[in-house]
Amino acid sequence: MKFVDLFSGAGGLSFGLEQAGLQPLLGVELDKHASATYRENFSHPCLNEDIFSVSGADIVEAAGAKPDLLAGGPPCQGFSTIGKRNREDDRNNLVGEFIRIAGEIKPRFVLIENVLGLKDMNFVEEITKALEDIGYKTNNYVFTSADYGVPQLRRRVVFVGSLDGLTFIKPNPIFAPSKYVSVNDAIGDLPEILPSEKKYEYTQPPFTDYQKKMRGDMYELTGHEASKHNSELVKAISFIPNGGNRQSIPDELQPNSGFHNSYSRLNSKEPAVTVTQNMSKPSGTRCIHPFQNRGLTPREGARLQSFPDSFKFKGTGTAQRIQIANAVPPLLAKAIGEALLSPSSWTIEET
Template sequence: MAYKFTSLFAGGGGMDLGFIEAGFQPIAAFDNDPVAVSSYKQNIGPHIRQIDLRGDSEALADSVSRADVLVAGPPCQGFSTVGLNDPNDARNQLLLRTVEIACQHRPRVVVIENVRGLLGIGFRKYLNRLQSALEEAGYAVTTATLNASEHSVAQHRRRVFIVASRVGVVSLDLRRQPPVTLRGALHGLDKTHTASAHVFPNGGREFAIATAIGPGQKLTNVRAGRGCVHTWAIPAVFGRTNAIERRVLEGLLVARRTQRVRSNGDADPVSAARLTRELGFPTAAILAALVNKGFVRRVGAGYDLTHSFNGKYRRLVWDEPAPTVDTRFGQPRYFLHPDEHRGFSVRETARIQGFPDDYVFPSSGQHAFRLIGNAVPPPLARAVAQQVLVTLNTYDAQ
């Protein structure tokens, strides 16, 4: 007989699909998002219910108490460095709500997935409270950061898994699998699966930016190196600069990060006097000209670069895994196809996440990318589920 599991914050079903593929039987799933619930029903089964997990529910209590395993992917936006990264985000409490449910109904194993930001200093209190509560309830707790690219997923996606067990320690020292490249993941997809991708119109501003970005490169003014294209390298879009102005821009790029004033943030504004000392020639008039041209902005008494995002228009590379698939993956201003001036289609994105081609997503691209980007890649979930299965089988065989 298959071991049973119940799923909290099930989303579109990525974690659940991985556990099913490992041989587990789902008995219940819960989520508060009607779009996710509808998609889950279409792909996995009707046993999911739409409820707010902050409240009490008799149906929740019954299904968790009957399950061998409780799996959960509580909202990560508050913990995420890409998201709000807010220790006071109300959604952070849902992680502890998961632990409350587990300790009250005591399934044999609890599996929780979240972003790496959970390990940051600002969020350590949540992790400590989680671990203490589970250990007091008799669970042995294992925590590990796993990279999906090492488990048959064509993307670098590092996530924290917390596994608590009352039937022996579950090892998260998983055997690494050969990497899957973007080319391998997308092999065989025909035009019917890519036609829905967002394409930049020929001759437009964003088309001109895309033509300047090569594989493995991104548009950013605050990083340097072969993989970085600066706005001053695309004069047709951002305007022309001369050689001395580019020297000042590149000097500012370095100086803003090497001599810090604040204890937080990525970089600090730079004074004209300091930049003059660094470069060895007067810079005040040049900085003023660059402000007028839109490459530099005044910040208090100092100067900083405009377009100070870490990277947009990131063009992927065929023979490497993709970067982390997030909810913006279909927008080419964030992620560009390796060869074409377009974003990725829903089906391409689903493949990169490890979903099978018969998995159906909402017709609305916005909803589809949100469900895919928030999902646990099924092959990674399967690898964790297989370790849980080994522990359960070993314990029951004694």
């Protein structure tokens, strides 16, 4: 099954689908840093273009062949439960661009991934109808990333459509909640560092299967750099226990900004909450390291997204954090890809 990845970002979806056995032909991504990351990690091309200016014919030409699958995760800010969830947000029109290109290329299958907020806003029916209008039998499912080996409770809605009238069946979870990969299972082997510090070498061997899988045969450590925090902030968060929150900070050290779930530590024994682009800021949503007095490094965020250590991110620290946070977790994409290739994952309705 050959595929093209629209809105490819850094390549989390492409990486997972390729690991499952699908053949990537092309990525399409507007952001220059994300497209540079994509090119760094894949041997096939990535168009650094605005989707509004690209036609289906352009994509087939750049890909070198018509894809069997058109996949992608249109930018989700307009749908996100973190944002204002504005139905009129121009970014929501990007889903329409995906559907336009699908109609022009007519691949056998389509796959759209997006945030759960889309489902809350009743866009599901609209997207399903739009795909059915161009010939795709479509259904959708909500996926919890931790069910498929990702050390994170990120939930996403995934649409799968078929021109053949086939109905896609969601793959069964691989991990029960009692067996979820925890934060410490994922990042506990990475070197301890202070705010503003960086390290390029591992200081201990991996001690879980997940760490071994993520590290592979890497010897050089990239992206393990902590953001700068002032001494008052470091002192304040030092009072927060593993898995705790800002309620443990003394009144005289309480930060003036943030929300109820700001200034909270990850629980080392559980999967992480959804990793966001503010992963390095203690004022972000539960992103303080379980034991160290700082926010997460890009490499720790990438581990929690299930990117292997060999996957290198390009651009500034801010650009890397955005790419990591916006990505489809590769292990989730791999599980979906394996299901796409399995005949038992498809049924056809009798008429």
